[in-house]
Amino acid sequence: MLFGALVLAVGGVRAQGLLPGGFADSLVLGGLDLPTGFAFLPDRRVLVIEQKSARIRLIVNGALAPTDPVATLPSVATAGDEQGLLGIAVDPGWPARPYLYIHCDNALTSTIRLSRYTATGDLAFTGNGALAVDPATRYDVLNDAPDVHTNHNGGTLRFGLDGKLFDSLGEDGVPCAAQDTVSLRGVILRLDVSGLPDGAGGPAPRALITPAGNPFASHPNANARLVWALGLRNPFRFEVDPLDGSLWVGDVGESRFEEVDHVTAPGLCLGWPAYEATTPHTNTCTNVVRGTDPVYFYDRTGFTAAVICAGPYHRPAGAAAGFPSEYEGNVFLNDYYAGFLRRLAPVGGGWNVAPPVGGQPDPANWGTGFQSVSDWAVGPDGALWYCRQANAAFNPNTGQIRRIVSKSTLGVPPQVVSGLHFLPPAPSPARGSTRLAWILPRAGLVELTLHDAGGRMVRRLVSPESEPPGPHSIPWDGLDDHGREVRPGLYIARLIVDGHEVERRFPLLR
Numbered sequence: 001m002l003f004g005a006l007v008l009a010v011g012g013v014r015a016q017g018l019l020p021g022g023f024a025d026s027l028v029l030g031g032l033d034l035p036t037g038f039a040f041l042p043d044r045r046v047l048v049i050e051q052k053s054a055r056i057r058l059i060v061n062g063a064l065a066p067t068d069p070v071a072t073l074p075s076v077a078t079a080g081d082e083q084g085l086l087g088i089a090v091d092p093g094w095p096a097r098p099y100l101y102i103h104c105d106n107a108l109t110s111t112i113r114l115s116r117y118t119a120t121g122d123l124a125f126t127g128n129g130a131l132a133v134d135p136a137t138r139y140d141v142l143n144d145a146p147d148v149h150t151n152h153n154g155g156t157l158r159f160g161l162d163g164k165l166f167d168s169l170g171e172d173g174v175p176c177a178a179q180d181t182v183s184l185r186g187v188i189l190r191l192d193v194s195g196l197p198d199g200a201g202g203p204a205p206r207a208l209i210t211p212a213g214n215p216f217a218s219h220p221n222a223n224a225r226l227v228w229a230l231g232l233r234n235p236f237r238f239e240v241d242p243l244d245g246s247l248w249v250g251d252v253g254e255s256r257f258e259e260v261d262h263v264t265a266p267g268l269c270l271g272w273p274a275y276e277a278t279t280p281h282t283n284t285c286t287n288v289v290r291g292t293d294p295v296y297f298y299d300r301t302g303f304t305a306a307v308i309c310a311g312p313y314h315r316p317a318g319a320a321a322g323f324p325s326e327y328e329g330n331v332f333l334n335d336y337y338a339g340f341l342r343r344l345a346p347v348g349g350g351w352n353v354a355p356p357v358g359g360q361p362d363p364a365n366w367g368t369g370f371q372s373v374s375d376w377a378v379g380p381d382g383a384l385w386y387c388r389q390a391n392a393a394f395n396p397n398t399g400q401i402r403r404i405v406s407k408s409t410l411g412v413p414p415q416v417v418s419g420l421h422f423l424p425p426a427p428s429p430a431r432g433s434t435r436l437a438w439i440l441p442r443a444g445l446v447e448l449t450l451h452d453a454g455g456r457m458v459r460r461l462v463s464p465e466s467e468p469p470g471p472h473s474i475p476w477d478g479l480d481d482h483g484r485e486v487r488p489g490l491y492i493a494r495l496i497v498d499g500h501e502v503e504r505r506f507p508l509l510r
Helices: 003-009 175-179
Strands: 023-032 035-040 046-050 055-060 085-090 099-106 111-121 131-133 139-146 157-159 165-169 187-191 227-230 237-240 247-251 257-263 296-299 308-313 331-335 341-347 350-353 373-378 384-388 399-406 434-440 444-452 457-467 470-476 489-497 500-509
Touching (some): 023 046, 023 055, 035 085, 035 384, 035 399, 046 399, 085 157, 085 165, 157 237, 165 237, 257 308, 296 331, 434 489, 444 470, 457 470
Parallel strands (some): 035 373, 308 373
Antiparallel strands (some): 046 055, 099 111, 111 139, 157 165, 187 227, 237 247, 247 257, 257 296, 308 331, 341 350, 434 470
16 A cells, blocks of 8 residues: 555556446545545444545545544654555444544554544434544554554454454564564454443553453463464455454565465464465574465566455345345455456365456456555445545545445445434344344334344344334344254344334354
């Protein structure tokens, strides 16, 4: 994500990417100033961070919220091409826990800062949807990861299925540190933010944010106890598989290969700097090992520049704009500079480029024209959403949030019912059971179903029936429609009121 060099590397950037037949690339919102990442609220509002302005913006029904920006965060380092606001995540307990988490470069201390901020305003989206964040509410979860050099800063924040927060840290231009569990370089951290006190403060005591189950929990050093995976160069973007909680990581290469790593178990070492993909890398480091090979990599030696941006593992909840069923379980990735979008699928016991489909730009690339794209997500509508930082010349305010949809559903907007409040399941994560609650602004026809992460219905809790205005709730005992215990994992509660759909996602533990 070296935006200053992109003008030289890219001859031109189309407003729309080229895609196979049956798909369309549509604009959600333009006019953004170097947007870096985005995150969905449970009600389908979209929070966007801007890298250099250090602003948080909010998209409500396809437009900027009435209060804009949500916040401008101070003391963010922005001098380097890879510095600024890099990552954002929403607390899974929203709106009861109205917290936003931000990964950025700290201008005051030359460190990476992971902070929590408290939002106010229309938290439950019962009015115009506007939010505000007072920077004075900042609570530093972590503020001492080294940022000696301006590059290799990581920057992804994602919540796992169990409510723990993952954060990626690059090796800060210090390759030998990537396999050092105590350096806070070249790693993905797993953190427990559920017990942090309300209000401003921090940094959090390491013991408070160290979850049980981390692979180095018995290590004498408190930094190592936070580490989930190591041996990474610059894991700028990764995604959590909503079915099994594994991580799909795009690790930026040095000079030969860009790679996708699949973190399927705690404590995996992904090989840098001993290896770049599956090739030995010349280094003078001691005590470094090959580790676990990537599941996919591509040669970047013919590129002017290359930065992999791992897109999501596609497990939509079966919503209107979702892709055909044959795309379920595919991994998408793009290269920030080359602009191709590739679709990976299980092939021959491993992972490789999926067989081409009709209208694909070329056999290897499912899409082209995706230069300067810095973040991806499968949206609550089942579409593939992405963030484009700017046009080819990197003019101010040319950044966009866009989505890729099936042409048969083009123009189907995310639906929101004003005044309908679908509360977060409680407890969440659900430990064997949970309760679902909602508030109707008026009488309506209500249906409530539960689905697994693949979109398959497992339980109908409320058949279509008329309900009066006011609060309603129902427990779920963790059983399917046949009375069998369902497996642990991510589940989607789908509330439909008079044909309008709202979803809540939550992990179920046993």
